[in-house]
Amino acid sequence: xxxxxxxxxxxxxxxxxxxxxxxxxxxxxxxxxxxxxxxxxxxxxxxxxxxxxxxxxxxxxxxxxxxxxxxxxxxxxxxxxxxxxxxxxxxxxxxxxxxxxxxxxxxxxxxxxxxxxxxxxxxxxxxxxxxxxxxxxxxxxxxxxxxxxxxxxxxxxxxxxxxxxxxxxxxxxxxxxxxxxxxxxxxxxxxxxxxxxxxxxxxxxxxxxxxxxxxxxxxxxxxxxxxxxxxxxxxxxxxxxxxxxxxxxxxxxxxxxxxxxxxxxxxxxxxxxxxxxxxxxxxxxxxxxxxxxxxxxxxxxxxxxxxxxxxxxxxxxxxxxxxxxxxxxxxxxxxxxxxxxxxxxxxxxxxxxxxxxxxxxxxxxxxxxxxxxxxxxxxxxxxxxxxxxxxxxxxxxxxxxxxxxxx
Amino acid sequence: xxxxxxxxxxxxxxxxxxxxxxxxxxxxxxxxxxxxxxxxxxxxxxxxxxxxxxxxxxxxxxxxxxxxxxxxxxxxxxxxxxxxxxxxxxxxxxxxxxxxxxxxxxxxxxxxxxxxxxxxxxxxxxxxxxxxxxxxxxxxxxxxxxxxxxxxxxxxxxxxxxxxxxxxxxxxxxxxxxxxxxxxxxxxxxxxxxxxxxxxxxxxxxxxxxxxxxxxxxxxxxxxxxxxxxxxxxxxxxxxxxxxxxxxxxxxxxxxxxxxxxxxxxxxxxxxxxxxxxxxxxxxxxxxxxxxxxxxxxxxxxxxxxxxxxxxxxxxxxxxxxxxxxxxxxxxxxxxxxxxxxxxxxxxxxxxxxxxxxxxxxxxxxxxxxxxxxxxxxxxxxxxxxxxxxxxxxxxxxxxxxxxxxx
Numbered sequence: 001x002x003x004x005x006x007x008x009x010x011x012x013x014x015x016x017x018x019x020x021x022x023x024x025x026x027x028x029x030x031x032x033x034x035x036x037x038x039x040x041x042x043x044x045x046x047x048x049x050x051x052x053x054x055x056x057x058x059x060x061x062x063x064x065x066x067x068x069x070x071x072x073x074x075x076x077x078x079x080x081x082x083x084x085x086x087x088x089x090x091x092x093x094x095x096x097x098x099x100x101x102x103x104x105x106x107x108x109x110x111x112x113x114x115x116x117x118x119x120x121x122x123x124x125x126x127x128x129x130x131x132x133x134x135x136x137x138x139x140x141x142x143x144x145x146x147x148x149x150x151x152x153x154x155x156x157x158x159x160x161x162x163x164x165x166x167x168x169x170x171x172x173x174x175x176x177x178x179x180x181x182x183x184x185x186x187x188x189x190x191x192x193x194x195x196x197x198x199x200x201x202x203x204x205x206x207x208x209x210x211x212x213x214x215x216x217x218x219x220x221x222x223x224x225x226x227x228x229x230x231x232x233x234x235x236x237x238x239x240x241x242x243x244x245x246x247x248x249x250x251x252x253x254x255x256x257x258x259x260x261x262x263x264x265x266x267x268x269x270x271x272x273x274x275x276x277x278x279x280x281x282x283x284x285x286x287x288x289x290x291x292x293x294x295x296x297x298x299x300x301x302x303x304x305x306x307x308x309x310x311x312x313x314x315x316x317x318x319x320x321x322x323x324x325x326x327x328x329x330x331x332x333x334x335x336x337x338x339x340x341x342x343x344x345x346x347x348x349x350x351x352x353x354x355x356x357x358x359x360x361x362x363x364x365x366x367x368x369x370x371x372x373x374x375x376x377x378x379x380x381x382x383x384x385x386x387x388x389x390x391x392x393x394x395x396x397x398x399x400x401x402x403x404x405x406x407x
Numbered sequence: 408x409x410x411x412x413x414x415x416x417x418x419x420x421x422x423x424x425x426x427x428x429x430x431x432x433x434x435x436x437x438x439x440x441x442x443x444x445x446x447x448x449x450x451x452x453x454x455x456x457x458x459x460x461x462x463x464x465x466x467x468x469x470x471x472x473x474x475x476x477x478x479x480x481x482x483x484x485x486x487x488x489x490x491x492x493x494x495x496x497x498x499x500x501x502x503x504x505x506x507x508x509x510x511x512x513x514x515x516x517x518x519x520x521x522x523x524x525x526x527x528x529x530x531x532x533x534x535x536x537x538x539x540x541x542x543x544x545x546x547x548x549x550x551x552x553x554x555x556x557x558x559x560x561x562x563x564x565x566x567x568x569x570x571x572x573x574x575x576x577x578x579x580x581x582x583x584x585x586x587x588x589x590x591x592x593x594x595x596x597x598x599x600x601x602x603x604x605x606x607x608x609x610x611x612x613x614x615x616x617x618x619x620x621x622x623x624x625x626x627x628x629x630x631x632x633x634x635x636x637x638x639x640x641x642x643x644x645x646x647x648x649x650x651x652x653x654x655x656x657x658x659x660x661x662x663x664x665x666x667x668x669x670x671x672x673x674x675x676x677x678x679x680x681x682x683x684x685x686x687x688x689x690x691x692x693x694x695x696x697x698x699x700x701x702x703x704x705x706x707x708x709x710x711x712x713x714x715x716x717x718x719x720x721x722x723x724x725x726x727x728x729x730x731x732x733x734x735x736x737x738x739x740x741x742x743x744x745x746x747x748x749x750x751x752x753x754x755x756x757x758x759x760x761x762x763x764x765x766x767x768x769x770x771x772x773x774x775x776x777x778x779x780x781x782x783x784x785x786x787x788x789x790x791x792x793x794x795x796x797x798x799x800x801x802x803x804x805x806x807x808x809x810x811x812x813x814x
Contacts, residue, residue: 015692018692019550019692020550022552022691022692023550023551023552023691023692026549026550026551026552027549027550029617029730030549030550030728030730031549032728124547130693130694130696131696132543132547132548132696135543135546135547136539136542136543136547139542139546139714139718140531140539140542140543140714141539141714142433142434142437142438142713142714142717142718143426143430143433143434143437143709143710143711143712143713143714143716143717144430144433144710145429145430145433210436268699270678271677271678283710284429284430285422285425285426285429285430285706285707285709285710286537286700286701286706286707286710286711287537287700287701287704287706287707288699288700288701289537289538289539289698289699289700289701290697290698290699290700291696291697291698291699292675292695292696292697292698292699293693293694293695293696293697294693294694294695294696297694299692299693299694300692300693300694302550302692303550303551303690303692303693304550304693305550306549306550307546307547307548307549307550309550310549310550311546311549314728318725321437321439321721323436323437
């Protein structure tokens with residue numbers, strides 16, 4: 001029998017308990033032994049909930065119990081999760097976590113401790129919710145030079161953008177509905193400003209490069225400036241706008257970014273809609289591969305956590321190789337990263353002069369139009385270095401929109 | 408250093424050599440040690456090819472060399488692959504194979520030998536080419552009661568159906584082009600009659616149920632009867648026709664089938680086009696997840712084989728748990744499996760009588776129309792047991808098409 005302790009009885013924590021109880025026979029068979037939930041840690045009491053029998057309020061009970069083999073950390077946030085997880089690993093207990101903040105910030109260090117102790121630190125649920133992506137990166141995509149990993153990594157923003165695309169609604173209106181439905185949090189900043197996706201692409205890029213990528217180093221833009229007019233152009237171009245976390249290799253250097261991007265029908269992520277997530281990987285021999293599923297939600301996320309518990313139980317004193325050094329991956333300078341840009345600006349009514357200025361600033365551009373939008377100029381540039389674009393766009397007044405384009 | 412021997416220097420075999428040579432540093436790092444190709448077995452000579460230095464014609468050289476740790480079988484076909492693989496495993500050498508016929512027929516037995524010898528029998532490339540699906544099923548989707556696995560598992564037929572859908576071409580014409588382009592074989596029977604997809608869904612279903620599914624037990628239909636008119640209806644219904652290998656659980660029983668199916672825009676596989684493959688899995692807690700990529704081709708397939716080599720090298724004397732008992736999974740009786748059917752038949756010009764007969768046979772049906780198609784009746788039934796449908800369709804003369812519907 002393998003004893004586990006679950007830290008945090010919130011959405012994911014109660015999901016983990018539910019998944020293990022619901023699929024007990026399957027989980028035990030896959031683990032090769034019985035999985036027993038010995039403790040649940042939470043500061044709260046849960047009157048009338050069967051969890052009360054195994055509820056503890058003091059973390060010490062768990063870390064000091066030699067019979068606990070695996071600690072499941074699903075509290076979220078860096079502290080006290082980091083302290084608890086580190087103590088657990090140092091005490092020889094494997095840890096499974098869904099905590100992207102923790103993994104993005106301390107993943108390399110915690111993996112190193114697990115390796116030293118010959119136990120495991122697993123985090124399948126930290127990216128893509130229920131979608132298997134961490135384990136496939138570590139164990140399946142091992143024959144390739146991975147040159148791109150790009151994902152729709154945040155369900156809340158993807159839901160908002162999908163509604164905007166399909167219903168022509170404004171960002172603020174959809175956000176409000178999403179909050180009412182529980183798809184978006186009261187304070188939606190982490191989602192809509194791209195911070196959540198940023199941590200996730202940092203984790204994925206660390207695994208792809210085999211060394212620490214600090215999320216602070218990744219240029220991050222959210223979706224708050226995307227308008228209904230932008231989607232009118234996207235529709236006219238048979239494209240859509242998605243919040244992408246992306247890392248692309250140019251030469252030996254990876255360039256990473258989180259930003260809304262206009263993508264066309266041939267992009268592998270174009271049909272990832274609503275709260276679904278998708279992760280696209282390009283390898284030099286594998287070519288394209290894509291993983292799709294529910295990137296959030298109580299049970300899908302818990303399913304991924306429990307799959308880690310099964311893996312940890314199968315490898316109790318046997319470290320699963322994960323290559324993620326503490327030594328930093330040096331990302332390419334963002335200003336040198338080349339992108340195509342979709343730009344909307346006020347039509348100054350001086351056609352020739354303005355278009356000449358645009359040409360001088362950005363070279364040849366493709367002018368585009370959308371129905372029911374007037375008094376403005378919209379165009380798509382050829383690939384330009386981010387730094388050059390940022391410099392030249394300053395020359396123009398009344399710029400309504402700047403969105404990167406990948407088609 | 409880990410020594411491997413590659414059996415067969417055909418498309419996949421030469422791809423394996425190319426992948427290992429091209430990505431040597433990455434592969435060695437992921438494996439944690441150097442991978443060395445000690446032998447390539449082929450009956451042919453390859454004058455001028457660097458492979459000549461390590462080419463052998465006699466399998467004995469390989470099986471009797473104690474320094475060979477891993478045998479890569481990429482010859483295809485059941486014999487002599489089966490004999491060679493079994494001998495290798497009995498000699499204590501792990502085996503990685505792309506051979507779906509071998510795995511479908513002898514997978515359970517070969518896995519049992521590998522387990523007994525504490526080595527590994529791996530076959531990621533046998534299903535879905537480069538797409539990671541076998542390893543995710545064994546190691547990631549372990550917390551779920553999987554209630555459906557459905558795939559577009561054959562690139563040749565998917566290419567043909569995509570061309571028919573997009574260009575309105577006839578089956579025979581597209582097949583001819585596919586043969587000229589090398590996407591279809593001279594003798595295309597294994598692909599177009601669904602036999603290839605059948606072996607693959609048998610393998611996937613064996614892994615999902617944990618026990619042997621014999622491919623001979625799976626009802627299999629190919630795409631040779633699909634016409635341009637069928638696609639006119641599909642288009643009018645905003646649907647497409649795909650060759651699916653599918654296993655769905657009803658109660659405790661799995662029902663398996665390979666057949667062309669009309670699917671709608673909300674189906675997770677609707678956008679899997681051309682030679683791409685996709686595998687959709689539904690779990691009771693995970694909900695939907697989908698894996699997409701190149702289901703065939705020299706390098707993508709070789710990438711999957713080499714990922715198995717890496718895994719085998721990391722687990723040289725350590726059996727990776729794969730649950731696939733020799734005891735058979737009892738599939739549900741096909742006649743009892745319920746499906747919706749799209750039916751086209753000659754309009755006998757006696758509207759009321761014919762429609763009454765249709766109602767008596769199939770209950771309420773939805774009549775559908777397509778542009779430029781006349782003198783026929785087309786309708787979609789509610790779900791009907793396969794046996795009942797087969798019985799009643801006999802009552803009608805001049806039936807042009809019967810295609811299952813999943814929307």
